[in-house]
Amino acid sequence: MANFTSNRYDVVVCGAGPAGLMAACTLGRLTSGTRRILLLDKKEPWKEPIFCAEAVSKDRLNALWPVDSSFVRGTLSGIYFTSPKRYRAEFYSKDCGLVLDRARFHHALSDGCVSAGVECRYDALIKKLEKTDEGWNISVSVGGEIETLFAEAVVDASGPSCKLTRGIECLKGIESGDTDLEPAIFAVADGIEHSKEHIELFFGSEFESGYGWIFPRDGKEVNIGFVLGKDVDHKVPLRQKLLDFIARDYPNAKVKAVYGGMIACGQSEKPMAKCGLFKAGDAASCVNPISRSGIVESLLCGRIVAESVREWLGDSGMNRSAIEAKVLDRWMAALGKKHLQVAHAKVGFNKISDKQFDRAAYKLSKLPREKQTLFRIFFNVLWAAPSLIWKMRSFLR
Ligand SMILES: Cc1cc2nc3c(=O)[nH]c(=O)nc-3n(C[C@H](O)[C@H](O)[C@H](O)COP(=O)(O)OP(=O)(O)OC[C@H]3O[C@@H](n4cnc5c(N)ncnc54)[C@H](O)[C@@H]3O)c2cc1C
Known part of the structure; x- marks a missing residue:
């Protein structure tokens, strides 16, 4: 006692x-x-360290705990969706999210x-x-x-x-x-050029049944990592896969530390x-x-x-x-x-092919920010990859 x-x-x-x-x-x-x-x-x-990329929706957080600048690293105003061939579609929405200092x-x-x-x-x-x-x-x-x-x-x-x-x-x-635990790993790194107000998400078979990400931290450092599906048989150890991804796409990056964790997704x-x-x-x-x-x-x-x-x-x-x-x-x-x-x-979603991601992201990357209504995004994706909409139908219900 x-x-x-x-x-x-x-x-x-x-x-x-x-x-x-x-x-x-x-x-x-x-x-x-x-x-x-x-x-x-x-x-x-x-x-x-807290094993997390620290991004949250501002409004949803505020409804549960009043947001205070003392625990906010930065404010987000958009997301880049990046396809395997690195076509990048931007979704812009002012003040859509926050990067927390958890x-x-x-x-x-x-x-x-x-x-x-x-x-x-x-x-x-x-x-x-x-x-x-x-x-x-x-x-x-x-x-x-x-x-x-x-x-x-x-x-x-x-x-x-x-x-x-x-x-x-x-x-x-x-x-x-x-049974529902998915492996996630990330590095804190600098030397990666990025927008302070955007998170970037990478899709395609490289990040099978999951996605890769770059989340800004303080303008200089980023949190760069990925999550994979629970059943993915990753032949290369996750740490090596992450370091290979960074070295290939961001040769000037300096990795300060690598952390990993599990995400309970089911x-x-x-x-x-x-x-x-x-x-x-x-x-x-x-x-x-x-x-x-x-x-x-x-x-x-x-x-x-x-x-x-x-x-x-x-x-x-x-x-x-x-x-x-x-x-x-x-x-x-x-x-x-x-x-x-x-x-x-x-x-x-996990069945979408690299080709479909590329076509959809390419099409969306041509859509000017002011024309990004939900209807237009839907129409453009449909045009680029009709089966993609079919595969996602229950999400859109
Ligand atoms: C790499 C990674 C990136 C992520 N990025 C994001 C993101 O950007 N945005 C987002 O919303 N979510 C993200 N998540 C998910 C998010 O971190 C978790 O969903 C969230 O932390 C869950 O909160 P929790 O309180 O349930 O559990 P946890 O945050 O895991 O807290 C559990 C606590 O229990 C304590 N504990 C466990 N066992 C014991 C014990 N035996 N005795 C005493 N204490 C114990 C631990 O020390 C810990 O503090 C990420 C997760 C990972 C792994």
Whole structure:
């Protein structure tokens, strides 16, 4: 008990990424200090590096957490879609997105948690969860010392690869699997000429079932990387593939560091809560299956989960199993249904040939910015590659 203010909590949130930070902060605010809430992570949420390209939609972020210049690296006003032959189509939309400084953003969220009365511990490795009659025992290692805490409810926001809930009998049917994890890798590099206000996305067989990217960081450095499909048999190790791509296309680039991670891209229809355990963010596979964006998605999921946990704790009088079952319905209504459609369209998207990407990008690259209405883009793509529209039909529904 030496490390914590108590060994009994109403809720323990496992993981202080966007999902866990948002869940803990929302829960703290909703319960106004009447409940003991503990947020745990093995590292400080602002500790660099954070394995992410850090791009988000400005409006969607703002709806969940007021945007503040202190955690913004830059503002985006467009996207370049680049085909295998390097034809580049520009989509212009003023203030369409932001590149975050995620370390600072996490700091702001963590400050919000503290203000909302949440106890935050960022030196606690969660070793094991165990179901008891009354709730959950959580074994935690702090400075090499193991402590056991009790919580009535647990939020698993431990990210894509975490195995916290594996093998727990009562969670059968909701435990995470490895099946939807896609490998992503990126370098922080300078010496690459780029627009500070655009992200650039690369499509084609080189980035099979995924895409490559260049995201600006501070005007000088970029985040350059790619994600591949989960089933791609990559013969060249990912790191080498990335370095080859950079050396070939950007011979003046200076690579400062390379990082990799997994992205949980398969929107699942499994329940998101059971026996007082609630899953949020990547632990519940809430990433957009095509764009692979997961920051705003995890924030939204964290908020939905927090609202459900508040009801579950007894404030609504509803049956607990019914509240647990409703979490998936809430997520589906908010974003999950769209993700299922996107996942469906992804199958067609992954079948688009290099030739079709080249034709569509070439055609679109000739369309002046002021003529970029959705109808014109659609018409131009249709003209260049009719089967492409067919393959994407469920996305356009
Ligand atoms: C290379 C890459 C690029 C990306 N780029 C973008 C992008 O540009 N835009 C976007 O929107 N999304 C992007 N994503 C996805 C985004 O990063 C994730 O979807 C998002 O971080 C998920 O948030 P989360 O809170 O669910 O999990 P995480 O951010 O993974 O947080 C989980 C937390 O749990 C902690 N944890 C795990 N296990 C334990 C344990 N046993 N004990 C204690 N703590 C534990 C971890 O330390 C971590 O802090 C990218 C992902 C990758 C890999």
